Amino acid sequence: MNKFHPCRCRNVLLSLGLALGLLCIVPSGCLGQTMGTTSFSVQNRWQLSLPAPHSLLNAGPMVPLEPELTGLFLLNGEGVWLLGNGGRFVFADTLQLRLDREEPEIGNRLNELYFTLNPVDYFFLDLGKQVVVSGGGFFLNPAGLWPEQTTWRQDRTLPPEGKVIVRGEYLFSHLTMEVGWAPQLAWAENKDGVLWRYIGSPQKTAQTWVMVSSGLAGVDLGVLLAYRGRWKAGLSLAKVWGERLATHCAIGWEERDKSQAEQGNKLYRVLVEEATGAAPPPLKATTAQGNFQALVGGHYTFTGGENLIVEYFFNGTGMTRQEWERVLYYLDASTGLVSDVQNGPLVAARLQKANAFLTEAGFSGLLRHYVMARFYKTVLPSVAWEQMMIQNLVDRSGLALFYLRFERDRFGLALGVQQPYGKNASEFGLLNSERQVTLQIHFGL
Secondary structure (H helix, E strand, O other), X not given: OOOOOHHHHHHHHHHHHHHHHHHHHOOHHXXXXXXXXXXXXXXXXXXXXXXXXXXXXXXHHHOOOOOEEEEEEEEEEEEEEEEOOOOEEEEEEEEEEEEOOOOOEEEEEEEEEEEEEEEEOOEEEEEEEEOOOOOOOOOOOOOOOOHHHHOOOOOOOOOOOOEEEEEXXXXXXXXXXXXXXXXXXXXXXXOOOHHHHHOOOOEOOOXXXXXXXXXXXXXXXXXXXXXXXXXXXEEEEEEEEOOOEEEEEEEEEEEOOHHHXXXXXXXXXXXXXXXXXXXXXXXXHHOOOEEEEEEEEEEEEOOOOOEEEEEEEEEOOOOOHHHHHHHHHHHHHHHOOOOOHHHHHHHHHHHHHHHHHHHHHOOOOOOOEEEEEEEEEEEEOOEEEEEEEEEEOOOOOEEEXXXXXXXXXXXXXXXXXXXXXXXXOOOHHHOOOOEEEEEEEEEEO
16 A cells, blocks of 8 residues: 655645746736736646667666657646736746656646836846847857857757746837846755755856847847856847858857866876877867857748758867867777676766766767757647757767647647767767657646
8 A cells, every 4th residue: 555645745736836826816907907818838848868888988888778668747827917007927836746767746836936027218127037048049059148048968858948037128119128136046956955845946146138139231130248156248140041042150259167168077087098198188169268159040930831940050168179189089999898797887887977067068969060950840730849959060979859749729749859970979969868769748727
């Protein structure tokens, strides 16, 4: 017989209360509400991860990897209320239940909770937790405000989570100026962290920014200047050419984090010295004063409604080909010891060092030149086909994603397949458990 767990019951009740409570107790009269809309949706995702049988990061029989099935249930609630003074109140929350081999984990994430006030004409003030997006890239945004906007390895299954900010926006006749501040909010990110489990992610550093956007000669222009312990600047441009083609580009530069660079060089030096016996020079990307990234791309819509997006990404923080070959030499030498059972502890220690370096370097996204593409086509009135690809131009490895989607009224069903490709001695060939089959079900209430 299953035992009753009062703590688990308490967690469920607390999560439900946080997820739905504010939608029910908004003091309409105090806010001067004139109109409000709410919506709910239920989402379920099942994901089967299949480990790669031959990877330089897979120690084979010494560290066996098995297929893993995980489940994710989401209850999303959103509400928007227009206020009598011209502002609005926005609330969005996600209750989530994760299922894997261990005990099911239930939690809550507050995605947005903010007021937009309009104290004077052409001026708006935002207070609270809000999703702020900058840049025009589809896969990533080098000119984005937050670090997660500059990487394509994002979990797009979950609704985006905002940041706690204070932001002012003034609309001039030909441009818009925005000034914002996000405070530092620190709390534990583990099972004992109550705020992390029921409120959301912490904000590890404070950030201040100024953003100016305008339209000049048919070009949408955005300029960003931000500071969060070090300076960051961004520039984004977008232009529509006729009815079918649109192009965009984004440039981002950020002062280097010296402590992070030293840590990365330390881990890199350990790998190369252990493999060759010679101390290597520091990684080339860490010798510059700042990190530079750039993205150029375009959208094209065909006569049948199909849409194609192609983007090129220059990653100034990545390794050169020669540096990457040294890392691969270390991995190849380490996995060559697997055949001897007595080398088990040595192989495990080496793989741990390699994983530490790859994580610090930003795996995946380790090298300098990439191209990404996305093709979308409606097959039937309710059925669509989507294909995405991330290609490493240095070692010719990549990641392919395929989705078949069915959507009708409030119901949606998607079947997805994710497959890395490339040689074992390549970036995406190292991915152990990224071969995935995903089934997603979505229903609006």
